Amino acid sequence: MWLLGLRDLQWRRRRFLIAVLATSIVFALTLLLAGASSGLKNEGRRIVGSFGADAWLVAKGTSGPFTASTVLPEDTAREVAALPGVRRADPVVLLRSSVDDGSLRDVNVIGYRQGGIGTPTVVDGRLPRRDGEVVADTRLGVDPGEKVRVNGLQMQVVGTAEGITYAFGTPTIVMPLRDAQELVYAGQPLASAIVTRGVPDSVPADLKVLRDDEVRKDLERPAKSGNETIDFLNVLLWLVAAGIIGSLVYVSALERVRDFAVLKATGVASRTLLGVLMIQSVFLSVAAALVAAVFAQLLKPSFPFEVSIEASAYVSLVVIALLVGFVASLVGLRRAVGVDPALAFGGA
Amino acid sequence: MALLEIRGLTVEYSSGGYAARPIEDFDLDLESGQLVLLLGASGCGKTTLLSVLAGILTPAAGTARFDGIDIIGLRGAALTAYRRRTVGIVFQAFNLVPSLSARENVEVPLRAAGTGRAEARRRADELLERVDLGHRIKHRPADMSGGQQQRVAIARALAHDPPLVLADEPTAHLDYIQVEGVITLLREIARPGRVVVIATHDERLIPLADRVVELTPHAASPSRGPERRELQAGEVLFRQGDEGDLVYVVEAGRIEIVMERVGGDEELVNVLEPGGYFGELAPMFRLRRSATARAQGPATVVAYGLTQFRELQTSDSTPGPNSSLLT
Numbered sequence: 001m002w003l004l005g006l007r008d009l010q011w012r013r014r015r016f017l018i019a020v021l022a023t024s025i026v027f028a029l030t031l032l033l034a035g036a037s038s039g040l041k042n043e044g045r046r047i048v049g050s051f052g053a054d055a056w057l058v059a060k061g062t063s064g065p066f067t068a069s070t071v072l073p074e075d076t077a078r079e080v081a082a083l084p085g086v087r088r089a090d091p092v093v094l095l096r097s098s099v100d101d102g103s104l105r106d107v108n109v110i111g112y113r114q115g116g117i118g119t120p121t122v123v124d125g126r127l128p129r130r131d132g133e134v135v136a137d138t139r140l141g142v143d144p145g146e147k148v149r150v151n152g153l154q155m156q157v158v159g160t161a162e163g164i165t166y167a168f169g170t171p172t173i174v175m176p177l178r179d180a181q182e183l184v185y186a187g188q189p190l191a192s193a194i195v196t197r198g199v200p201d202s203v204p205a206d207l208k209v210l211r212d213d214e215v216r217k218d219l220e221r222p223a224k225s226g227n228e229t230i231d232f233l234n235v236l237l238w239l240v241a242a243g244i245i246g247s248l249v250y251v252s253a254l255e256r257v258r259d260f261a262v263l264k265a266t267g268v269a270s271r272t273l274l275g276v277l278m279i280q281s282v283f284l285s286v287a288a289a290l291v292a293a294v295f296a297q298l299l300k301p302s303f304p305f306e307v308s309i310e311a312s313a314y315v316s317l318v319v320i321a322l323l324v325g326f327v328a329s330l331v332g333l334r335r336a337v338g339v340d341p342a343l344a345f346g347g348a
Numbered sequence: 349m350a351l352l353e354i355r356g357l358t359v360e361y362s363s364g365g366y367a368a369r370p371i372e373d374f375d376l377d378l379e380s381g382q383l384v385l386l387l388g389a390s391g392c393g394k395t396t397l398l399s400v401l402a403g404i405l406t407p408a409a410g411t412a413r414f415d416g417i418d419i420i421g422l423r424g425a426a427l428t429a430y431r432r433r434t435v436g437i438v439f440q441a442f443n444l445v446p447s448l449s450a451r452e453n454v455e456v457p458l459r460a461a462g463t464g465r466a467e468a469r470r471r472a473d474e475l476l477e478r479v480d481l482g483h484r485i486k487h488r489p490a491d492m493s494g495g496q497q498q499r500v501a502i503a504r505a506l507a508h509d510p511p512l513v514l515a516d517e518p519t520a521h522l523d524y525i526q527v528e529g530v531i532t533l534l535r536e537i538a539r540p541g542r543v544v545v546i547a548t549h550d551e552r553l554i555p556l557a558d559r560v561v562e563l564t565p566h567a568a569s570p571s572r573g574p575e576r577r578e579l580q581a582g583e584v585l586f587r588q589g590d591e592g593d594l595v596y597v598v599e600a601g602r603i604e605i606v607m608e609r610v611g612g613d614e615e616l617v618n619v620l621e622p623g624g625y626f627g628e629l630a631p632m633f634r635l636r637r638s639a640t641a642r643a644q645g646p647a648t649v650v651a652y653g654l655t656q657f658r659e660l661q662t663s664d665s666t667p668g669p670n671s672s673l674l675t
């Protein structure tokens with residue numbers, strides 16, 4: 001009896017196509033939102049991992065190196081390097097600034113000790129060799145050889161790097177430690193944190209040790225409410241999708257009341273009709289999910305920050321689409337079950 | 349023994365809260381091979397009777413047996429099996445599924461009964477050939493004329509070669525050219541081992557029927573002369589559902605008109621005083637009485653045939669404005 005459902009889909013194909021497109025947009029939004037949430041988490045994982053540090057030392061009471069503005073004397077790195085368990089220690093500066101290239105754009109700034117922990121991996125060009133030279137995030141859209149004005153200071157881009165975007169897709173500029181200190185600390189020998197290879201067995205009382213996962217969680221913390229909002233929005237969007245398909249199935253069931261009556265009068269079981277409606281509804285929902293996957297891929301590059309739609313998100317969407325289709329079919333099922341076959345008698 | 353036996357059949361339903369009985373205490377016996385017409389105006393119970401025979405409507409009282417099967421007592425799987433294999437229905441408005449082709453419409457009852465796809469297709473094609481639509485099997489109803497759609501509907505009704513075929517106003521939506529083909533087909537399908545029951549008000553079908561059952565109340569001669577009747581207090585002149593052929597004028601006393609509600613309660617609709625008249629609708633439209641007329645106290649009424657009453661209305665002694673249009 002799947003033929004009844006298939007033929008009805010063909011008969012009302014224009015209406016069903018519109019419903020699939022509308023629902024697919026809704027599903028695409030859920031994929032993009034999930035991708036945005038993943039992207040934010042990926043950012044944190046990548047930037048923290050890019051340092052290759054075994055430990056991060058920050059001032060006591062500081063939540064994390066990327067989110068707090070407390071500073072340490074640069075010399076602390078030498079003290080830390082002498083601690084048992086530490087093989088190498090380098091100061092890093094982490095701050096927010098802006099680039100003026102005709103329009104003002106926010107950037108992250110990372111200052112690192114040349115040759116030390118935190119040295120970026122360039123994909124084009126070279127590492128800075130002298131003051132005033134920087135490595136720019138490919139997301140900034142500048143090439144080696146170009147100049148950028150960072151916080152009023154003219155800098156020369158000598159190389160570009162990937163995977164150093166963080167803080168909601170903000171591009172990053174990596175520069176020698178001195179330049180970063182000049183930029184924000186008026187040249188004073190200060191640092192945001194000390195990164196180490198090897199984990200110190202103990203630290204001075206005025207310092208706190210953080211591992212990569214703690215630093216990452218701290219970096220993701222500002223986005224936590226955003227992610228919760230995304231989850232809430234996703235639930236609402238699934239309800240919208242169920243509403244679109246449910247209303248279509250319901251209207252279709254209303255239009256087919258006489259058909260149902262005739263089918264029942266000629267011996268078609270109610271459960272067969274229920275099955276037809278349910279299969280139609282699930283088919284529409286899954287079709288919308290597949291179209292949504294295409295839409296999401298097309299729309300992804302338009303976002304200003306990374307949207308990383310993982311394979312699990314697509315699988316989850318198909319499962320959710322099955323559930324949405326089933327739930328949506330319930331509104332029509334009730335109508336079909338209640339049809340009196342006596343309605344088959346009577347004029348047109 | 350008759351193939352179809354109906355005894356004391358009464359169907360009651362609510363019409364605006366009032367009890368309506370289009371069929372009351374109805375008996376009928378039909379033999380194998382008969383093509384029977386249920387003839388009558390709209391509202392006389394033709395479709396209601398077909399619904400009972402199709403196992404779709406449960407009557408308030410009475411029995412209906414087909415080839416020994418108690419139709420009224422069928423439930424669940426037995427009822428579904430009856431609808432699938434014992435009875436075939438041709439509906440008034442064709443009622444083909446618009447999204448299915450002619451072949452698929454005929455296949456539906458076969459597939460519903462579990463017939464395999466290939467066998468269902470073979471049987472559908474065979475039936476469509478039989479109704480002279482072998483060249484239209486892939487066409488949808490919208491691409492076919494009314495006559496062709498009705499022939500597809502007949503083919504669908506015959507899908508399981510049922511011994512009982514019910515047709516509800518099969519010629520209602522057809523022009524005079526299309527009617528001929530459908531009438532011929534209906535006559536052909538009546539054969540030994542099968543009963544064909546056609547509900548219609550189309551008197552063109554009368555010549556092809558083996559038997560005609562009139563469901564419309566007989567009207568007495570419209571020229572029937574005036575008859576005076578004396579009523580005791582509480583005496584019923586006529587009851588709701590009775591056949592009626594006379595119009596009454598109140599000469600003395602008061603007559604109350606009451607309607608029976610679903611559940612058995614009565615509702616007083618009107619009280620007629622001397623000069624008032626009632627009961628003209630039943631003889632005028634050949635309907636059953638829609639209310640009960642009863643004397644409130646001792647009363648006298650004069651009964652007229654329809655023609656006499658009309659003459660009375662146009663004469664100087666026209667009854668007063670106090671009338672009841674319900675009866």
